[in-house]
Amino acid sequence: MKKNHILTAALAAAFLYQAPAFAADAPAPMKLAAAMSSSPQQETLTPLEHLTLGTVLLLEKERDAFEMQQVFRMALYFRPLRRVYDPNPALIRKGESPNVEKTYVDRIKKVLGPDMLKRIEQTKLTRADMLNYLERHHTLYNVDWKKDPTFALLEYAVNDFHEQIAPPNTIDPKHKPDFYIADSIKSISGKNAGDGKKLFEGICASCHGMDGQGRFPPIVMKSYLSLHSDHEHFEIVKAGPPQKLGSPVVMPTFDNKLNEDQIWSIVQYLRTWEQNWADPKNVRRGEAEAKAAKVKFYSTPEIRKIWEAKKSDVVLLDLQSDIAYRIMGHIPGTMHIRPDDLDKKLGKISKDKEIIVIDMFGSQGLAPATELAKKGYKVGYMSDGMMDWHISRDFPVEY
Numbered sequence: 500m501k502k503n504h505i506l507t508a509a510l511a512a513a514f515l516y517q518a519p520a521f522a523a524d525a526p527a528p529m530k531l532a533a534a535m536s537s538s539p540q541q542e543t544l545t546p547l548e549h550l551t552l553g554t555v556l557l558l559e560k561e562r563d564a565f566e567m568q569q570v571f572r573m574a575l576y577f578r579p580l581r582r583v584y585d586p587n588p589a590l591i592r593k594g595e596s597p598n599v600e601k602t603y604v605d606r607i608k609k610v611l612g613p614d615m616l617k618r619i620e621q622t623k624l625t626r627a628d629m630l631n632y633l634e635r636h637h638t639l640y641n642v643d644w645k646k647d648p649t650f651a652l653l654e655y656a657v658n659d660f661h662e663q664i665a666p667p668n669t670i671d672p673k674h675k676p677d678f679y680i681a682d683s684i685k686s687i688s689g690k691n692a693g694d695g696k697k698l699f700e701g702i703c704a705s706c707h708g709m710d711g712q713g714r715f716p717p718i719v720m721k722s723y724l725s726l727h728s729d730h731e732h733f734e735i736v737k738a739g740p741p742q743k744l745g746s747p748v749v750m751p752t753f754d755n756k757l758n759e760d761q762i763w764s765i766v767q768y769l770r771t772w773e774q775n776w777a778d779p780k781n782v783r784r785g786e787a788e789a790k791a792a793k794v795k796f797y798s799t800p801e802i803r804k805i806w807e808a809k810k811s812d813v814v815l816l817d818l819q820s821d822i823a824y825r826i827m828g829h830i831p832g833t834m835h836i837r838p839d840d841l842d843k844k845l846g847k848i849s850k851d852k853e854i855i856v857i858d859m860f861g862s863q864g865l866a867p868a869t870e871l872a873k874k875g876y877k878v879g880y881m882s883d884g885m886m887d888w889h890i891s892r893d894f895p896v897e898y
């Protein structure tokens with residue numbers, strides 16, 4: 500396992516938010532490795548386990564057979580599956596699609612394509628192969644792979660995918676800046692989410708905001724949390740997220756400053772936000788201002804109707820980063836402007852059209868939408884972002 504393995508859990512996200520364009524690898528099909536042939540043990544795997552294990556082993560042995568886009572997409576589609584098997588009782592699953600497993604298995608199969616899929620299906624993988632894989636990966640903290648093998652398999656698979664999409668140069672954790680923590684904060688023991696809140700507000704809030712919805716990924720949003728496991732968050736806090744050299748703000752590592760209980764309490768606190776969002780008084784940062792400026796909020800199905808009607812007086816304006824627009828996917832036919840270029844390119848849109856702003860998590864587009872409304876544009880906002888359109892609802896996307 501690579502030295503930087505613990506960093507990789509967050510790579511897709513970190514990469515999507517700020518990385519510039521990267522060159523996709525050219526595919527070069529090769530033979531399925533011997534490691535994938537049948538094992539003496541006959542115990543069969545469930546179809547999901549077989550598909551997951553077959554895919555990661557193929558990736559491991561024949562990296563060049565996969566295009567970068569495939570790896571990206573599979574990392575995304577394995578995440579909701581992992582959530583189905585996550586033993587964490589604090590996860591909210593209510594209201595989430597009952598067909599998660601079928602939906603994402605189908606999508607993964609589509610990304611693999613008929614040839615790779617056939618090879619995976621024809622490979623006889625048994626429980627012994629799966630245990631072997633789990634054993635090789637068991638260093639990932641706090642995944643009890645003996646007790647929850649299917650979850651562990653999915654968690655490790657997501658990690659393996661992320662490792663493949665690592666930007667080549669990330670800041671070494673040991674070169675990350677030191678961070679001062681006051682003794683009064685250091686002495687909070689980390690018994691529970693309440694301690695986690697105090698630790699978060701005393702340490703993390705300086706960058707992420709007291710509400711966790713600062714300018715970095717909005718780490719308390721439900722849409723963000725739904726894609727991240729607690730284990731992933733633990734590793735991010737311990738080692739800092741992977742960041743590119745030259746990043747303007749670098750997140751420190753906390754493994755030498757906080758003990759594991761303290762880190763876990765922060766992770767638990769972040770998770771409580773999934774519940775918090777059920778309370779109508781917890782509105783997103785910027786939501787009240789946007790509504791005051793008369794930005795109209797649309798649900799994802801409403802946007803789908805508008806999109807299908809192809810109305811000439813509506814502009815669907817996607818404000819995701821370039822990489823997210825291209826790799827994470829966008830609604831076909833939308834206009835794309837990078838948030839930084841918005842002022843420069845705004846002239847292209849006439850004021851008698853309604854501009855509907857689209858972002859990734861249903862949070863970061865609120866401020867620009869409000870600004871547009873204040874400038875006199877008629878503005879709408881797709882309330883739940885591409886996470887809902889693409890990942891939750893599986894509505895049409897283009898890359």
Ligand code: HEC
Nearest residue numbers: 509512513516702703706715716718735740742748749750
């Ligand atoms: C000095 C500023 C700073 C501090 C303090 C800080 N962070 Fe961060 N954090 C960042 C930056 C910058 C990013 C964005 C990294 C990226 O995407 O490149 C980030 C990203 C994250 C992410 C998302 C990573 C991903 O890729 O999905 C999480 C989760 C996170 N921080 C949690 C925390 C927690 C919890 C604390 C407190 C223990 C904390 N951060 C303290 C600056 C900070």
